[in-house]
Amino acid sequence: MQNVLFLSADLDQCAEALTAAACIFPGQTICFSDLAEVSLANVAIVIADIEGATGTDLKTFKSKLDLHPAIERLGLADFSKRKDLVQAKAIGLSNVVDRRSGVDGLINLLRGRFGKYGLPALDTETPEKTAQAVVAGCALLEDASIAAVLNMALPVEAAMTMHKKIGEALNADGLDALLGAVQSHHSHTFCHSMLVTVYAVAFAEALGLSERQKAFISAGALIHDLGKVRIPLSILDKPGKLDPQEMELIRKHPVFGRELIEQHSEVPSEIIKMMVSHHEYLDGSGYPEGLTADQIGPAVRLITICDIYAALTERRSYKESYSPRQAFSVLVEMKGKIDQQLLKQFRPVIFPADVNVPRRVAR
Ligand SMILES: [Fe+2]
Ligand SMILES: [Fe+2]
Structure with missing residues (x-):
């Protein structure tokens, strides 16, 4: 690069x-x-x-x-x-x-x-539907980042159709193919946003949500961290621990996101909530507003689970990533903060093999 x-x-x-x-x-x-x-x-x-x-x-x-x-x-x-x-x-x-x-x-x-700096360098072996979904998602993210910086209309309608492309890839090639392709991206922020989108769409499918709900969730997941376009990449991609000032700046990204899209009436409020509140916790200990359970809707709770799980499992050059089971245990330990009922329903999305293992019948 x-x-x-x-x-x-x-x-x-x-x-x-x-x-x-x-x-x-x-x-x-x-x-x-x-x-x-x-x-x-x-x-x-x-x-x-x-x-x-x-x-x-x-x-x-x-x-x-x-x-x-x-x-x-x-x-x-x-x-x-x-x-x-x-x-x-x-x-x-x-x-x-x-x-x-x-x-x-x-x-x-x-x-x-x-050129198209947002496009990933995909392996030639990448299955067709997976490649189409990842390329479309990354191109959309690039367009959304540029639009946010230049104060132009965000590609919301296209983002609300991402669940269809990801759904087709999930059906044709499976979750692992998508996760592998997404993680080939050179930009950590692109890689993370696409991972969250893939998990969120797979989760929404597993929950049997409506087309409309899936459309909101795919767009919300894709641009949930859009506010990071106001943070220099030298901080976002810093190979090491952030100092307190850098950490404070990073924690402003949900508010930056709200400021960026406040002027854009084309963005539905459901999507804005996912962008602004995905770091809120049910017990009020999250940010930026310290919302509590009754103020945090189901779509935001879903994005929060996918966001934390993606952040823990993704590969970074300077840190070890958590295994899927370690990451899931971290989420289980976050009781009080994360919706544990919803989390239970996330388990079969990431561990499909567990579901297929016949349970021993109690005698
Ligand atoms: Fe975030
Ligand atoms: Fe995130």
């Missing part, structure tokens, strides 16, 4: 577009003053916001980047300042976006460079 290096003179003052791009495209965000110390080994594109950069910053930039001619140099500059445009040219930026023009200029430029 290509990596982007986002550069700014002052991380607190950098262009809004740079912050937004760093939440969508994989890479690292640093100050010009740290550039000399940073390795450019995996960097394909550098984006420099030259506002406030000193002469020394720009000199260091040019001399370091000249040693890596394969790295593409893009930038942000204030088009009303001639000096900045001259500087942008002098340090070899091949494409410059006006930093005053909002986020869409840079995001669209990067989308052009990355």
